[in-house]
Amino acid sequence: GQRMLDGRTILITGASSGIGAAAARLFAAEGAAVMLLARRKERLSDLVDEISLAGGRAAMVTGDVADERDVERAVAATVEDFGRLDAAFNNAGWAVAGVPLHETDNAVFDRIIDVNLRGVWNCLRHQIPAILATGRDGAVVNTSSVAGHQATGASAAYVAAKHAVLGLTKAAAAEYGELGVRVNALVVGSTRTELMEEVLEGTPALEKSFVERSVQKRMADPTEIAQAAAWLCSNRASFVTGAAMQVDGGWT
Ligand code: NDP
Numbered sequence: 001g002q003r004m005l006d007g008r009t010i011l012i013t014g015a016s017s018g019i020g021a022a023a024a025r026l027f028a029a030e031g032a033a034v035m036l037l038a039r040r041k042e043r044l045s046d047l048v049d050e051i052s053l054a055g056g057r058a059a060m061v062t063g064d065v066a067d068e069r070d071v072e073r074a075v076a077a078t079v080e081d082f083g084r085l086d087a088a089f090n091n092a093g094w095a096v097a098g099v100p101l102h103e104t105d106n107a108v109f110d111r112i113i114d115v116n117l118r119g120v121w122n123c124l125r126h127q128i129p130a131i132l133a134t135g136r137d138g139a140v141v142n143t144s145s146v147a148g149h150q151a152t153g154a155s156a157a158y159v160a161a162k163h164a165v166l167g168l169t170k171a172a173a174a175e176y177g178e179l180g181v182r183v184n185a186l187v188v189g190s191t192r193t194e195l196m197e198e199v200l201e202g203t204p205a206l207e208k209s210f211v212e213r214s215v216q217k218r219m220a221d222p223t224e225i226a227q228a229a230a231w232l233c234s235n236r237a238s239f240v241t242g243a244a245m246q247v248d249g250g251w252t
Helices: 017-030 041-053 066-081 108-136 154-178 194-200 204-211 222-233
Strands: 008-014 033-038 057-062 087-090 138-143 181-188 244-248
Touching: 008 017, 008 066, 008 108, 008 181, 017 033, 017 041, 017 057, 017 087, 017 222, 033 041, 033 066, 033 138, 041 057, 041 066, 057 066, 066 108, 087 108, 108 138, 108 154, 108 181, 138 222, 181 222, 194 204, 222 244
Parallel strands: 008 033, 008 087, 033 057, 087 138, 138 181, 181 244
Antiparallel strands: none
8 A cells, every 4th residue: 555655755864873763764664765864974874775775765964963054965965866855854862961950061051952953943944945845745843852841850951952842843833834834843752762871871760760751661662753753744644733742651
């Protein structure tokens, strides 16, 4: 039968590991042509090879989402290689473990904001025109977090940035709804990725508390988050916009 993302071209940021890499594999398996953006070249090229070998369509651009020129280049490369941009999964993000606010370096605050918030801003600015030029069933999915609607014990800068991603998502949804671009956010719960490994850093108590806060008493596999992103990027979600979709195992 028809696959969920047949005929769609999707840009994925933060595609070199974790949720983004899982999304790249899944979206390609569901029929999308995927453009992968992240900083680590080796990781991306291995993933492009893997997807191509499996019969999918993938290409890559290395770059930093905090740098507008890199994002602009990735959007241009997508249109050049695949002829269109239907959707984007703005997933790149970075967190540090709970350093007290008053002990956080301003440079760390700046970087957290630049990657998690300005990164999404840069993406929207450059993706929206390309999506509008493609057609009237566009979709953007931004990765927020349970830290995007409550203080989770993550760093205050990260909590602020992920809250802002939800605000930006709603604003963009309101502006572009009538023009045919849906904009949604994923409220992601604890997921087993490299980022999570870094945040836990062998702290069994923190790991236990994250597991306990899910009513399912476990963390997610990255593919479980990617499944929701795939659906939101697809036309199956044609009347869903401005939503903050919780994919958090029932976080309490
Ligand atoms: P990973 O560290 O596994 O993946 C993060 C990805 O983002 C990597 O591909 C990394 O690639 C990329 N990335 C980081 N910084 C930049 C940058 N400046 N420019 C371009 N790419 C960048 O973590 P996750 O998969 O867990 O994280 C994905 C998203 O999910 C993030 O937004 C995170 O905040 C969010 N999230 C994760 C949760 C979890 O429990 N894991 C919970 C809630 C939200 P590279 O280093 O090659 O650039």
